[in-house]
Amino acid sequence: MHGKNRSRERSSIRPPQTGDEARELTRELLRAQRPGADEADVGAVLLGVSELVTNAVRHAGGVTDFRLEAGREGIAVEVSDASDRRPRMLEADPCAPGGFGWLLVRELASELTVTVRPGRGKTVRAVFPVRT
Numbered sequence: 622m623h624g625k626n627r628s629r630e631r632s633s634i635r636p637p638q639t640g641d642e643a644r645e646l647t648r649e650l651l652r653a654q655r656p657g658a659d660e661a662d663v664g665a666v667l668l669g670v671s672e673l674v675t676n677a678v679r680h681a682g683g684v685t686d687f688r689l690e691a692g693r694e695g696i697a698v699e700v701s702d703a704s705d706r707r708p709r710m711l712e713a714d715p716c717a718p719g720g721f722g723w724l725l726v727r728e729l730a731s732e733l734t735v736t737v738r739p740g741r742g743k744t745v746r747a748v749f750p751v752r753t
Contacts, residue, residue: 636687636701638678640671647689647696651751654691659752666696666749669729672722673745677702685742695731695750703742707735 637643647670651663670689677684681704688699708723727733732748 636684637674638683640675643670643674643687646687647698650689650691650696655696655751655753657753662695662749662751665729666751669726669747669749670698670700672726673698673700673747676708676722676726677745680704680708681706681742686744691751692748695748697732697746697748699744699746701742701744705737705739705741705743707737707743708745 637646644667647667651658651666655663674684674687677700681702683702684700685703686699686701688697690697710723726745726747729749730747731750732746734746735743736746737743
C-alpha cells in the first residue's frame with residue numbers, strides 16, 4: 622500500500638500499540654477521505670481496526686506494521702505482527718471478558734486475508750465497507 626498517491630492512504634510512522642491509537646489514526650483517515658460516511662459503517666471500521674490491533678498486542682507480541690487505505694471497496698487495514706500463528710476463534714466464555722475480537726472482525730469485514738511469512742510473522746488485511 623505504499624506509493625506516491627498519499628491522498629488515498631495513511632500510514633503511521635510508529636505502528637499503534639493500542640486500540641485507542643489505531644482508532645485515532647483511522648478517524649483521521651475517515652475524516653479526510655470519507656467525510657459524511659455512514660455512522661454505522663464508521664463505527665464498524667473503528668471497532669474492527671481496534672480489535673485487529675488489540676489482538677496483535679495481546680496474542681502476537683505487538684504490531685510491527687500498520688497501514689490504512691481508503692479505496693473504492695471501503696477502508697482497508699493491514700496489521701502485521703511478529704507471530705506466524707494464524708488468528709483463531711477462541712471459545713468465548715460469557716462470564717469472562719474478551720474472546721470475541723476475531724469473530725467481530727470476521728463479521729464486520731467484507732474481505733479478510735491472513736498472509737503468514739514463516740519466521741517473519743503475519744499480516745492480517747481486512748476491508749471494511751463504508752457508505753457515504
